[in-house]
Amino acid sequence: MRLPSTFKRRGKRGEPLKKLTTFKIGGPVEFCARPQGVRELRELLLFCRAGAVPVRVIGCGSNILSSDTGVAGVIIKLDSSAFRFVRLSGRQVEAGAGASLAELLTACCAAGLSGLEFLAGIPGTVGGGLAMNCGVSTKAGAVSIGDRVDQVSVMGYDGTISVEPGKSIAFGYRSSGLTGCVIVSARFTLKQSNATAVRKLVREWMFKRKGQEYSLPSAGCVFKNPSKDCSAGRLIEECGLKGTRVGGACVSEKHANFIVNTGNATCSDVISLMKLVRREVKKRHGVNLESEIEIWK
Ligand code: EPU
Numbered sequence: 001m002r003l004p005s006t007f008k009r010r011g012k013r014g015e016p017l018k019k020l021t022t023f024k025i026g027g028p029v030e031f032c033a034r035p036q037g038v039r040e041l042r043e044l045l046l047f048c049r050a051g052a053v054p055v056r057v058i059g060c061g062s063n064i065l066s067s068d069t070g071v072a073g074v075i076i077k078l079d080s081s082a083f084r085f086v087r088l089s090g091r092q093v094e095a096g097a098g099a100s101l102a103e104l105l106t107a108c109c110a111a112g113l114s115g116l117e118f119l120a121g122i123p124g125t126v127g128g129g130l131a132m133n134c135g136v137s138t139k140a141g142a143v144s145i146g147d148r149v150d151q152v153s154v155m156g157y158d159g160t161i162s163v164e165p166g167k168s169i170a171f172g173y174r175s176s177g178l179t180g181c182v183i184v185s186a187r188f189t190l191k192q193s194n195a196t197a198v199r200k201l202v203r204e205w206m207f208k209r210k211g212q213e214y215s216l217p218s219a220g221c222v223f224k225n226p227s228k229d230c231s232a233g234r235l236i237e238e239c240g241l242k243g244t245r246v247g248g249a250c251v252s253e254k255h256a257n258f259i260v261n262t263g264n265a266t267c268s269d270v271i272s273l274m275k276l277v278r279r280e281v282k283k284r285h286g287v288n289l290e291s292e293i294e295i296w297k
Contacts, residue, residue, distance in 0.1 A: 026066030059128025097127030146171030216260035233257035
């Protein structure tokens with residue numbers, strides 16, 4: 001792939017996905033582009049479209065398992081200041097796709113704006129979080145970022161920007177239907193509360209995560225919960241699979257729906273372990289587990 005010189009200055013050839021994902025797994029990406037603004041993003045997308053170059057967007061890389069041999073085409077990382085902002089105006093918050101959910105939440109806490117506290121501890125960006133409709137499940141029900149967003153600005157691969165009202169986006173469980181485009185920014189209208197109360201709620205949501213695995217690299221929950229009353233983690237634990245290993249990949253001892261990289265796990269180790277888990281859960285519970293993480297080949 002021959003890239004125009006503007007892009008060459010704004011990215012890197014052969015950047016290892018190991019460095020770009022929380023799993024710390026993955027070979028080189030053909031080109032990782034870091035556009036500095038909307039105009040550069042448009043030029044990049046038009047270039048890729050004209051040359052039929054595959055395009056993917058990466059946020060914190062917290063839900064991705066990438067191939068050991070790397071991936072072809074362009075990966076877009078929106079971590080420049082043009083995409084990594086949070087702006088407040090009254091009860092409205094506008095965030096760039098590259099802002100982290102933690103940055104969004106910090107701004108909400110400071111302004112005493114309530115409604116997004118459940119995002120506490122989710123290691124993602126605003127763009128990544130919206131693309132996969134991240135959220136939490138509780139006994140009282142599930143809540144996801146798609147339930148709270150007013151509107152999302154996206155750029156189509158033809159370079160046109162459109163603003164999608166939240167209500168018209170087909171958000172589902174860990175899905176958004178926001179495909180074939182790049183999320184640029186999003187707007188939320190929150191409830192006015194006060195900083196102390198919002199911080200207290202954030203701490204409460206963080207506390208709910210204490211049973212999760214944070215000590216080793218992972219991509220969070222590997223499988224979707226089969227239903228709202230049925231946790232994949234519990235099904236896997238009941239099969240006695242905690243601590244099961246394939247190569248450097250291991251089912252977490254802490255939360256059975258996490259697979260951790262104990263140091264030198266490869267993509268194929270994780271895929272083999274996922275197959276083993278699926279097989280055992282099907283055998284014992286008759287349930288087909290579906291992957292929650294994206295596998296990039
Ligand atoms: N459980 C077990 N064994 C385990 C893990 C969980 O018995 O190894 C039981 C727990 O004791 C609890 C129930 O299963 O009774 C639910 O566990 P947890 O509260 O950890 O929630 P989850 O359903 O496993 C979901 C999301 C998480 C999110 C939490 C927040 C999915 C697949 N997972 O997990 O999201 O953080 O709710 O409450 O929807 C992610 O998407 O990557 C992720 C980690």
